[in-house]
Amino acid sequence: MTAPLRLGIAGLGTVGVGVVRILRKRAALLSARTGRDISISAVSARDATKDRGVNLSSYAWEDDPVALATRDDVDVFVELMGGSEGAARDATEAALAAGKHVVTANKALLAIHGQALAEQAEAAGLMIRYEAAVAGGIPVIKALLEGLAGNEITRVMGVMNGTCNYILTRMEADGLGYEALFEEAGKLGYLEADPTLDVGGIDAGHKLAILSSIAFGTRVNFDAVELEGIQRIELEDIRQAADMGYRIKLLGLAQRTARGLEQRMQPCLVPANSPLGQLEGGTNMVVIEGDAVEQVVLRGPGAGEGPTASAVVGDICDLARGMRVPVFGQPATTLEAARPAQSGLPAPYYLRMALMDKPGALAKIATALGEAGISINRMRQYGHSEPTAPVLIVTHKTTRAALDMALSAMQETGVLAGDPVALRIENL
């Protein structure tokens, strides 16, 4: 039997504790599966005194994650602290510099510094594995990196932020407003420390940028993700969408086009009876399309102690088995810097806006659309008591560029109260 694989685990929140629990409870099984023992040499977290419900006394304690990452008795640095900067980044770089493989659940770190870290790791013959960074327990990184390696990937889509999906699902199911559910999600511990990461679509955007890189052989480029959160979605939007047979989902999509790499993470209307439309609560779904495999759909829990720890331990097993795969599927130095492209594919759009209650206001809006070449499928102005009049418009298919032109012309008419909400309708 090979020598044990020795871990240093930094970060003992839900996921870290989950990993420790699996490694203790399933030691014999993991050893049978990988052909060697997997041991924990040392752990690190902010507070050494906190009771985490798991016995850590047999592991060395390090206050400093960099010290942990570079210990002689650590073969693999397991980074579960999170955050693209500070301790997580420092310790990951230090681990690689010290010749340690890295397993991480940190999507922000990889979405921002993935290219540099991958180059550093590969130059030293080391692995960075990050199954837990995207879509929790779903083995989607492995599917893309390995299982579908025979494909030229044509498109990746998915719902990858459980918190947003939880809020959107509950809005429809219980008729509650966004604000109330945002507060509830916070109390339930579903929100990141900075909630904008979740509801602003940033967390999901990080995940999409990582998937894009593997799928298309491109340098991870989070800045190029067209990003929009769910903060402006109102109960009225959910209801209108439902009336038309749709649900609103924070949908990510990445594809190569003739103009460049399209990456977007935005609330969209998707058919209520489609697999993505039926996705409830914290469940994630990723759709991968390749030239050979056609379409593969993966669904599972997007977060939580067990599922996320399952992904981390899967990565640890890969390392224990001696697996060697480039961080993003091909050597980092060969990844292409793709030109970012806005979606050129026309789609119908759902628009909601508030108009000043003046004669001719609606005509001005309709004219702005018409002049941008956008025809209207449905339009509805509400009876109202406020000084502004809510108007809903569903357009026929149009490009985002034409829509942006129309929206900007609308602003110039002076009849809009505030910015319109514009949601793409994806007939998947």
Place this chain on the structure above:
Amino acid sequence: MTAPLRLGIAGLGTVGVGVVRILRKRAALLSARTGRDISISAVSARDATKDRGVNLSSYAWEDDPVALATRDDVDVFVELMGGSEGAARDATEAALAAGKHVVTANKALLAIHGQALAEQAEAAGLMIRYEAAVAGGIPVIKALLEGLAGNEITRVMGVMNGTCNYILTRMEADGLGYEALFEEAGKLGYLEADPTLDVGGIDAGHKLAILSSIAFGTRVNFDAVELEGIQRIELEDIRQAADMGYRIKLLGLAQRTARGLEQRMQPCLVPANSPLGQLEGGTNMVVIEGDAVEQVVLRGPGAGEGPTASAVVGDICDLARGMRVPVFGQPATTLEAARPAQSGLPAPYYLRMALMDKPGALAKIATALGEAGISINRMRQYGHSEPTAPVLIVTHKTTRAALDMALSAMQETGVLAGDPVALRIENL
């Protein structure tokens, strides 16, 4: 760069040709992803003269797959002939004996001889990979073997025979009978050479036996799969199921129970609005449940040139990258011989039978159920013109053992015309 990985491909049907096509078309991409060239040294098939629409002139030709498998210029034997005996088995054994890794799409071979082959391979430090053997393009073997290696798997379920699902879906959609669709499936080339493999549930049973072995660390045991085909499903069953909000699917399920390992592949009623119920045509779905990950669902094309070749090439890439994983996830010699167990979990059942048109016939049937402790949820006797009367019964929850007792008592009453159809109702 490492030396090329040299393949010998035996079997040039749809899948074999698909593999050759991908390897030619994506040579640069595969080389970037695996760090080495993947080349074909030689091929083998029954007919050397047949035009397969792909240029094979640069590869050596072997009439004998055993000769192919043992060539000096072959590192990996790719077995795409099929069949549990004869050439496929001989050549696979010969390849392993000659120190070659094996990639295969052959579920029958692994379901019947998997244990012996795995022991032979592992004793020689060789790999057998078989992603294409189960659920076509879906990377489910990889998910179970590697991605979910941190889990104790609790249950595996799925719809894994596209042909059966195609027939059952079309019966409902187009109101066509089983016989007509069986004929059509044959004409479309959807059926195996021996169609019983498909419609008898054998092919799907092979796949389930393979998944069970990985999931539960047990010796693959196809003989222990409780097996039932779809041949006796009538349009009337499909309609009755639909009336109650169900669809009939050839559903596989494997789980460990206190009494042993339960493996069954049978037509079942599943809720029409459940993910399994919504599965259409040739699409496959596998549901994996583990103690940490909770539930992961994988969906994709279960057959076809592209998807199956995608799975084969994924395996080849794993070997090119030097991956080493035991054939069934832990060393074959450590796999346990599990005691087979019939399902003990009670479920409602759907029963259809034909009764002799005699006074008291229905009462005798009801009595047989009552004496086995089975209570009736619904019962319906049809108006009819035949000499026998069709009767449908939906029971409350009961065990398979109690039901078998009732069915055997019914036979003894002498009022049954033929064997009843009994389908489990799975409220997933």
